[in-house]
Amino acid sequence: MKLSHPFPQAAAVLAVIASVFLSGCATKLAQPITGYTCCNLRPDYGWVSSANMLGGPIVPVGEPVVLDTVKRDRYAYGTIGGDYVSLRDDTARSREDMLRWTRQIVVPTDPKLTLATWSPEVQKAVYAAKVVVGMTRPQVLMSLSYPSRNDTKDLNASTWRYWTTQEDEPVDILFGADGTVTGFSGKPSAVRTVEFRR
Structure with a gap:
């Protein structure tokens, strides 16, 4: 492509x-x-x-x-x-x-092979480069790529920070104790950049 x-x-x-x-x-x-x-x-x-x-x-x-x-x-x-x-x-x-x-x-291996094993909703979110509540860390990584190491030094952290082109604003992806996304934090315009709308 x-x-x-x-x-x-x-x-x-x-x-x-x-x-x-x-x-x-x-x-x-x-x-x-x-x-x-x-x-x-x-x-x-x-x-x-x-x-x-x-x-x-x-x-x-x-x-x-x-x-x-x-x-x-x-x-x-x-x-x-x-x-x-x-x-x-x-x-x-x-x-x-x-x-x-x-x-x-x-x-080395095409990630779409793994993507095909995930739920239809998660697949739609990844193809849209968005995140839906309930996604795992590997699913967020596939959808958004790695957050900057300047802001997220540990990928096991409960918060990953990404920056958006919307007014150069940050948006935080929040993870629960089970390692899945529980929500988002940031200005509404920044959150819209990453949140998958059902």
């Missing part, structure tokens, strides 16, 4: 700029990182960032990925679903940090 980009010319310009940018100190990986998108990702003008701002276009879960180039300690480049893409780990302190995050985003 091709990435849907709201500004096709901007995407083309980004590809040209990226090729010039890569001509510097970029390194080709001896073994490309291949697999599938772990979850729904949110590109911003061709960048998928670990900051993971919710809103805008979606790269769906289960898209084929080939990453063959890295630069500095934060960037990986390649294709997702056949389209050129750049990944940026905003919190990486080393290349190992960036590669660890990249391998969370790019998984």
Whole structure:
């Protein structure tokens, strides 16, 4: 599936700029990182960032990925679903940090196989990149991807914080003792970004 980009010319310009940018100190990986998108990702003008701002276009879960180039300690480049893409780990302190995050985003087995085993309601929520009360942590991860490590340092925490493009507002996903979503916290416009309406 091709990435849907709201500004096709901007995407083309980004590809040209990226090729010039890569001509510097970029390194080709001896073994490309291949697999599938772990979850729904949110590109911003061709960048998928670990900051993971919710809103805008979606790269769906289960898209084929080939990453063959890295630069500095934060960037990986390649294709997702056949389209050129750049990944940026905003919190990486080393290349190992960036590669660890990249391998969370790019998984070896198509997650849609797992998605197909979940209830119809959860499947609809994931395909819409939304969350419904009762979802588990793995289901939220597949739907929204990983929250920024700056705000959610422990994935076992009872609250995961995501930022939205709606007025740059946060929304918190609240988990109960059983590890399932119990509700949301944030401004109504931010909550609407993530809450699946039955």
